[in-house]
Every structure is written in structure tokens, then in C-alpha cells.
Amino acid sequence: MxxxxxxxxxxxxxxxxxxxxxxxxxxxxxxxxxxxxxxxxxxxxxxxxxxATIPQMATFNRMLGLDENQFIRETRGSFKLGIQFVNWGRIGHRYFHPFGRYGLDMGGVSFHAYFLRMHQAGEAPDIDEWSLQAKAGQMDKFMRSIDAGNSPLSDIAYAFHFxxxxxxxxxxxxxxxxxxxxxxxxxxxxxxxxxxxxxxxxxxxxxxxxxxxxxxxxxxxxxxxxxxxxxxxxxxWSHWLPCNRAVAVPCASVDSWTPYTRSTAHSAGWQWRIPLQHRIGNGHVFSTDYMSEDEATAILLANLDGEPLAEPRTVPFTxxxxxxxxxxxxxxxxxxxxxxxxxxxxxxxxxxxxxxxxxxxxxxxxxAPAGRERYNRIMLTEFEEIRDFLILHYHATERTDSPFWNYCRTMEIPERLAEKMRVYREHGRVFRENEELFNDTSWFAVMFGQLMQPKGFDPVAEVMSLEETRDRLAHIRQAIANSADYMPAHREFIRQNCAAEAA
Ligand SMILES: Cc1cc2nc3c(=O)[nH]c(=O)nc-3n(C[C@H](O)[C@H](O)[C@H](O)COP(=O)(O)OP(=O)(O)OC[C@H]3O[C@@H](n4cnc5c(N)ncnc54)[C@H](O)[C@@H]3O)c2cc1C
CATH class of the missing domain: 3.50.50.60 (FAD/NAD(P)-binding domain)
Structure with a gap:
């Protein structure tokens, strides 16, 4: 050597x-x-x-040569098909940011362009119908992909809670x-x-x-x-991402294990809910400029599914x-x-x-400095791209019910994000920039989910007649519904494959 x-x-x-x-x-x-x-x-x-993780975690585990079932068993983990966002666009509204893709791109045109056309014609109210992850998530179902030809079951994207x-x-x-x-x-x-x-x-x-x-x-x-x-x-980056503290507490599990993380917005931040086999992880992420720690803790404790299993713990961050x-x-x-x-x-x-x-x-x-400089440049870009996606959740909201949301809704945002939002508002177009982590499905899920209204749909979607678009979307929706029906309950899948001892 x-x-x-x-x-x-x-x-x-x-x-x-x-x-x-x-x-x-x-x-x-x-x-x-x-x-x-x-x-x-x-x-x-x-x-x-x-x-809570994203699907790339499975690649990491594979690189180490870990057995996935053993990993889930030993970390008392569960599976995650996406994130359910509650009260983010407006109080009472919810949406799902799924892993994987919506529907099928057709003729080189993205699925969400066709979807938006139908949606704006008043015929496709709910994007979740075209995501197996969102659909199965709502039904508390989970399985890994199987070899099933063109069926959506051949390509199930998932991550883990542990x-x-x-x-x-x-x-x-x-x-x-x-x-x-x-x-x-x-x-x-x-x-x-x-x-x-x-x-x-x-x-x-x-x-x-x-x-x-x-x-x-x-x-x-x-x-x-x-x-x-x-x-x-x-x-x-507190001026863009103003939350600076979390109060966390585990609570007792409930019967049904949701295969997704839930994020519920409150008046000065949001609460996570992460179901594991032996407990549910919960935390309230908030800004101390807008809420006291006592109030944040009280809100957290009032919104648990089961008995708290420990004293709430505070984690400050910038x-x-x-x-x-x-x-x-x-x-x-x-x-x-x-x-x-x-x-x-x-x-x-x-x-x-x-x-x-x-x-x-x-x-x-x-x-040699070249390697270090490249590392620093690439990591910075990665942080900035993720930052912009996070800011979108806070900024694109209709909420006017608290000073926190008024600040987030009206704050100045980075130009790269502002441009993405301008482009979406015209024709509902979304793009993945170079190698950025979040793809066009994620950008669409959150922009649409946060109730951003494009003025029109992508004109290229008119390459297909309205009748054919309607038929094809109905076909895909049915295939997804059938696939979700076929899947076992999340808890049952874990019981059969990777249950932790005494879970
Ligand atoms: C509220 C909150 C929620 C989060 N939720 C998620 C999530 O859902 N998904 C996700 O991907 N990430 C999440 N994260 C981030 C995630 O927790 C961290 O990325 C991850 O735990 C890695 O932490 P760490 O190893 O960098 O630091 P730590 O876990 O803090 O480990 C630091 C280590 O350094 C050691 N150490 C420190 N000082 C010394 C010393 N003087 N001498 C010897 N040892 C020392 C400590 O003993 C410890 O072993 C969350 C973070 C926060 C704050």
C-alpha cells in the first residue's frame, strides 16, 4: 500500500x-x-x-449487507410509505406526500400534467387515488414489491421508522x-x-x-x-426555518400501525407521530419566538394516541x-x-x-484541497436544495390564524424556491434540479397538497384527448385500488416477517 x-x-x-x-x-x-x-x-x-427515514436508507442497509427483516426486528421498526400532513395548507385539510411516483408518465408527458388537466376540469379531485403508497397508507396496509409485471405492486417505494x-x-x-x-x-x-x-x-x-x-x-x-x-x-437559517426547539415524548402503541409518519401543524410549529412496534414516537417542533415551552408541551401531551411512557424531553437547535x-x-x-x-x-x-x-x-x-473543496461545495448545495423544499411547506399555506403562520406565509424566500413556485403557478410544472434529493413527484405532492393553485395545466397534456385521458386515468386508478386491496395490513406484514420479540 x-x-x-x-x-x-x-x-x-x-x-x-x-x-x-x-x-x-x-x-x-x-x-x-x-x-x-x-x-x-x-x-x-x-x-x-x-x-423516520426516506427510501434511500434501504440502499445504505444493502451496502452494509444487512438483512432487512433482522434490521426491522432489532430496531423494533416499522415501514413508511410517506408522510401525512394535517392542518398545513389550512386547518382541517390533510394531504399525503407519498414515496414513489404518481400514476404513469405517458408519451413522454408527466402523469401530473394529465392529472392536473382532469382536476381542473373538476373530474379528479384527489391525487392520492393515483399513488399506491398514499392509498395503501390510508388503509394501513404494507408489503414489499413483488414480481407482478405492470402492476403497481412491482414497484413499491418505502422507508423505515426505527x-x-x-x-x-x-x-x-x-x-x-x-x-x-x-x-x-x-x-x-x-x-x-x-x-x-x-x-x-x-x-x-x-x-x-x-x-x-x-x-x-x-x-x-x-x-x-x-x-x-x-x-x-x-x-x-432561522429566518427561513424558524422552529428552534422540539419537545419529544414516546407514548403507548395503538392497535393499528400506520405505515406513514404523521405531521400535524399547530399554531407555532408541528407535531410528529412515528409508529414503532413497541411505542409511538411523538414530538412537537416549535419556535420559541412564538410559543413557550410549557404551552408546546401541553399541546403535545394533549395530542397523543396513548399513555406517555416517559417525561417529555426538550431538544433545542438552530x-x-x-x-x-x-x-x-x-x-x-x-x-x-x-x-x-x-x-x-x-x-x-x-x-x-x-x-x-x-x-x-x-x-x-x-x-489536497481539491477534494475537500468539492465536498464542501456539494454538501452545501445538498443542504440548500433540501432547505428550499422544507421552506415550501411553511410558506405555501393559507393559514392566517397565528403570528407564526403569518410570518411564514409572508416571509422572503430563497430565489431558487421562488422560481419553482412561479413556474408551478403558471402551468403546474415541477422539476427536479440536477441531482436534488426530492424529485418532481415530491415537489408536486407538496405544492398541490399545500393548496397552491396553478392558473392552468401544462399545454402539452392536450396531446391526448380528454376522453382518452379520462379512460387512462380511470384504468390506472383501478389498478392502484386493486393493488391496495391485495396488500396485507401493515401490522400483519410485520408479524409475519419481522416482529420484534414481545412487540
Ligand atoms: C427533534 C429532532 C427530530 C429528528 N427527527 C429526525 C427524523 O425523523 N429523521 C431523521 O433522519 N433525522 C432526524 N433528526 C436528526 C437525527 O436525530 C440525527 O441526524 C441523528 O440522530 C444523528 O445524530 P448525531 O449522531 O449526529 O448526534 P448525537 O446523537 O447527538 O450523538 C453525538 C455523540 O457524540 C458523543 N459526544 C459528544 N461530545 C462528546 C465528548 N466530549 N466526548 C465523547 N463523546 C462525545 C455523544 O456521546 C454521542 O455519542 C432529528 C433531530 C432532532 C433534533
């Missing part, structure tokens, strides 16, 4: 970010290539929230079996090299030092190395990102790199993406 390769990697932090990173490095680089040490402090603990603490434990076992060394204890100092300010080692509470050549900062919001030692700086995700020989991953609030379950994806991009630009001991 070449002499300049990295020989020692130190991962600081053992939350979801730390163990996902350790597991990947152990899998891809292996500990024959370099030593991998992970330091975590049981006393500090992990943030312990972050339990217990974050159990997931970290699961990945810890995976990583330790592959040679990752875990050190327990609190880090009290970060030692920088005099010549160039690179990180040389960290000092533990007991006086021991742990040296490394590449440091991965997964220490959570505190950013132990990236911020406290390397002073990367933070860009604050939406935004580090000015530099990779600084000198330290790469920040997870909450240490930034946080944009959990509305679309994107943080674990950003961990996954950060790890993948680090592997694509993996340095040697020369730490």
Missing part, C-alpha cells in the same frame, strides 16, 4: 452518525487498510430522536465485529498541530490521548472538533449548517455538520450522503 495513505481514523461520537460512519468505513475500507477508533461518552449520551438508540446499538455490533475499536469516555481537549492547525489528537477525561490522521466529527450539535476547535462557523463541513483533516457528519429540522426526515439521509461523498473524495495524508 502507498506510504501516504491514512492509517488512523478517529470518529468522535457514537450516535446514528458515528456508528453509520464506523460501519461504512469498516465495510468498505476495512481495518486492514487503517485503524478505526470510535469514541463516545455514555454519560453524554445521544440525541435519541431521529426515527428506534434510534437500538439502531446505534445494532450498527455498533456490526462495526465492532469488523474491527472498529470503541473507546468509552468524555473528550476534554482537542490538540492542534502548531504548524498548520490540523488535528493531531484528542485528550480524554482520564488523561489519555487518542491520535489520528483523519477525524470524523460526529459529536452532535456541539461540533466538538469542527466548531469548538476548528471554528468552522455556522450559517443560521437550523442551518457549518460554513465548512470539511475543515483541515476533520469532516463533520450528522448534527455536527448542521440541522434543518425533521419535517421531511432528511437528516439521516444527509449522514448517508456525507459518508458516500467522503468515500468518493477519500483523502490521503497530503489532504
Amino acid at each position: 502507498s506510504d501516504s495513505r491514512i492509517r488512523k481514523i478517529v470518529i468522535v461520537g457514537g450516535g446514528t452518525a458515528g456508528w453509520m460512519t464506523a460501519a461504512t468505513l469498516a465495510r468498505i475500507l476495512t481495518t486492514r487498510y487503517c485503524e478505526i477508533t470510535l469514541i463516545e461518552s455514555d454519560e453524554i449520551g445521544i440525541v435519541g430522536v431521529g426515527e 428506534d434510534a438508540g437500538l439502531y446505534a446499538r445494532f450498527l455498533r455490533r456490526y462495526a465492532e465485529e469488523r474491527g472498529v475499536v470503541r473507546r468509552e469516555g468524555r473528550i476534554t481537549g482537542v490538540n492542534l498541530r502548531g504548524t498548520d492547525g490540523f488535528v493531531e489528537s484528542v485528550t480524554m477525561e482520564d488523561g489519555a490521548t487518542v491520535e489520528g490522521e483523519l477525524f470524523i466529527d460526529c459529536s452532535g450539535f456541539r461540533g466538538l472538533i469542527i466548531e469548538q476547535a476548528l471554528k468552522a462557523g455556522y450559517t443560521d 437550523t442551518g449548517h457549518r460554513n465548512s463541513f470539511w475543515e483541515k483533516n476533520c469532516v463533520a457528519i450528522g448534527l455536527a455538520s448542521g440541522f434543518m429540522e425533521p419535517l421531511e426526515s432528511t437528516s439521516i439521509w444527509l449522514i448517508q450522503s456525507g459518508i458516500a461523498r467522503l468515500m468518493a473524495m477519500f483523502p490521503d495524508r497530503g489532504f
Whole structure:
């Protein structure tokens, strides 16, 4: 092996970010290539929230070679077909942001163009009829894709809900079996090299030092190395994403397991509901500029499905990102790199993406700036694209019932989002920009769901006659309804395939 390769990697932090990173490095680089040490402090603990994901998570699990049923069993997880949004466009209104696609694109024209034409003719009131995920979600049904030809059952997109603490434990076992060394204890100092300010080692509470050549900062919001030692700086996005605190509490499970996350808007934020096998995770994300913590807690406790199983816990945060995700020989991953609030379950994806991009630009001991600069540029773009999608939920609303919603509805928004909204308002067109995470289905689901009204439909949809469009849409709707009928109940699917012990 070449002499300049990295020989020692130190991962600081053992939350979801730390163990996902350790597991990947152990899998891809292996500990024959370099030593991998992970330091975590049981006393500090992990943030312990972050339990809903997007479909890309399955790719991560596959890359590690994990058995999906075992993963669900061990994390007491469940399946997710999308997110149900309640009270977002207006109080009393709800919509579903499904994974997968709506209907079928036909003749090179997107399905939602045809749908919008019928909708504007008053013939297709409900877009959910054309999404198997939305339809099955409403019926509490779930199964994985099967080989069923052209049937919608051949292509079921899904993600997971899981217990974050159990997931970290699961990945810890995976990583330790592959040679990752875990050190327990609190880090009290970060030692920088005099010549160039690179990180040389960290000092533990007991006086021991742990040296490394590449440091991965997964220490959570505190950013132990990236911020406290390397002073990367933070860009604050609170003016666009004003929620800055969450109060979280688990509650007892109920009979039916909904295969989706629910997000219910309140007067100064929103509440998540994430069903697991052994409990339901709940949290109220809100802005302290518009609501007190006591009030937010009272609203949360008044809107639970079952008995609370613990005392409510508060997590403060500031939406935004580090000015530099990779600084000198330290790469920040997870909450240490930034946080944009959990509305679309994107943080674990950003961990996954950060790890993948680090592997694509993996340095040697020369730490040439080009790789680092590219990493920082790409991660920034990714944060910004997700940020714009999140802002859309707050901004495109008819709600006028509270100062919080009045602020969100009238705030200035980033130009890229403003342009997307202008384009949609004309002909209902939506686009996926380059490699952005959310595709045109997602943009359409949320713009339509938030009650944005386009002036007209895409003129290209007239390539098909109204009669034929009507027939084809009816056919697709029927195929989706039949498929949803065929699917087993979500709870039954889990019972047969991946039930946790005593769940
Ligand atoms: C309210 C809320 C809801 C969320 N919901 C979702 C969601 O639904 N979906 C999603 O994808 N993401 C969600 N997230 C984000 C998700 O929780 C995080 O991305 C994920 O848990 C990763 O956290 P982490 O590992 O970066 O940090 P943490 O879990 O905070 O881990 C930090 C680690 O660093 C260690 N550490 C810190 N300081 C020291 C020290 N001095 N010495 C030694 N060790 C130290 C700690 O012991 C711990 O092991 C949510 C976040 C919040 C705040």
C-alpha cells in the first residue's frame, strides 16, 4: 500500500452518525487498510430522536449487507410509505406526500400534467387515488414489491421508522465485529498541530490521548472538533426555518400501525407521530419566538394516541449548517455538520450522503484541497436544495390564524424556491434540479397538497384527448385500488416477517 495513505481514523461520537460512519468505513475500507477508533461518552449520551427515514436508507442497509427483516426486528421498526400532513395548507385539510411516483408518465408527458388537466376540469379531485403508497397508507396496509409485471405492486417505494438508540446499538455490533475499536469516555481537549492547525489528537477525561490522521466529527450539535476547535462557523437559517426547539415524548402503541409518519401543524410549529412496534414516537417542533415551552408541551401531551411512557424531553437547535463541513483533516457528519429540522426526515439521509461523498473524495495524508473543496461545495448545495423544499411547506399555506403562520406565509424566500413556485403557478410544472434529493413527484405532492393553485395545466397534456385521458386515468386508478386491496395490513406484514420479540 502507498506510504501516504491514512492509517488512523478517529470518529468522535457514537450516535446514528458515528456508528453509520464506523460501519461504512469498516465495510468498505476495512481495518486492514487503517485503524478505526470510535469514541463516545455514555454519560453524554445521544440525541435519541431521529426515527423516520426516506427510501434511500434501504440502499445504505444493502451496502452494509444487512438483512432487512433482522434490521426491522432489532430496531423494533416499522415501514413508511410517506408522510401525512394535517392542518398545513389550512386547518382541517390533510394531504399525503407519498414515496414513489404518481400514476404513469405517458408519451413522454408527466402523469401530473394529465392529472392536473382532469382536476381542473373538476373530474379528479384527489391525487392520492393515483399513488399506491398514499392509498395503501390510508388503509394501513404494507408489503414489499413483488414480481407482478405492470402492476403497481412491482414497484413499491418505502422507508423505515426505527428506534434510534437500538439502531446505534445494532450498527455498533456490526462495526465492532469488523474491527472498529470503541473507546468509552468524555473528550476534554482537542490538540492542534502548531504548524498548520490540523488535528493531531484528542485528550480524554482520564488523561489519555487518542491520535489520528483523519477525524470524523460526529459529536452532535456541539461540533466538538469542527466548531469548538476548528471554528468552522455556522450559517443560521432561522429566518427561513424558524422552529428552534422540539419537545419529544414516546407514548403507548395503538392497535393499528400506520405505515406513514404523521405531521400535524399547530399554531407555532408541528407535531410528529412515528409508529414503532413497541411505542409511538411523538414530538412537537416549535419556535420559541412564538410559543413557550410549557404551552408546546401541553399541546403535545394533549395530542397523543396513548399513555406517555416517559417525561417529555426538550431538544433545542438552530437550523442551518457549518460554513465548512470539511475543515483541515476533520469532516463533520450528522448534527455536527448542521440541522434543518425533521419535517421531511432528511437528516439521516444527509449522514448517508456525507459518508458516500467522503468515500468518493477519500483523502490521503497530503489532504489536497481539491477534494475537500468539492465536498464542501456539494454538501452545501445538498443542504440548500433540501432547505428550499422544507421552506415550501411553511410558506405555501393559507393559514392566517397565528403570528407564526403569518410570518411564514409572508416571509422572503430563497430565489431558487421562488422560481419553482412561479413556474408551478403558471402551468403546474415541477422539476427536479440536477441531482436534488426530492424529485418532481415530491415537489408536486407538496405544492398541490399545500393548496397552491396553478392558473392552468401544462399545454402539452392536450396531446391526448380528454376522453382518452379520462379512460387512462380511470384504468390506472383501478389498478392502484386493486393493488391496495391485495396488500396485507401493515401490522400483519410485520408479524409475519419481522416482529420484534414481545412487540
Ligand atoms: C427533534 C429532532 C427530530 C429528528 N427527527 C429526525 C427524523 O425523523 N429523521 C431523521 O433522519 N433525522 C432526524 N433528526 C436528526 C437525527 O436525530 C440525527 O441526524 C441523528 O440522530 C444523528 O445524530 P448525531 O449522531 O449526529 O448526534 P448525537 O446523537 O447527538 O450523538 C453525538 C455523540 O457524540 C458523543 N459526544 C459528544 N461530545 C462528546 C465528548 N466530549 N466526548 C465523547 N463523546 C462525545 C455523544 O456521546 C454521542 O455519542 C432529528 C433531530 C432532532 C433534533
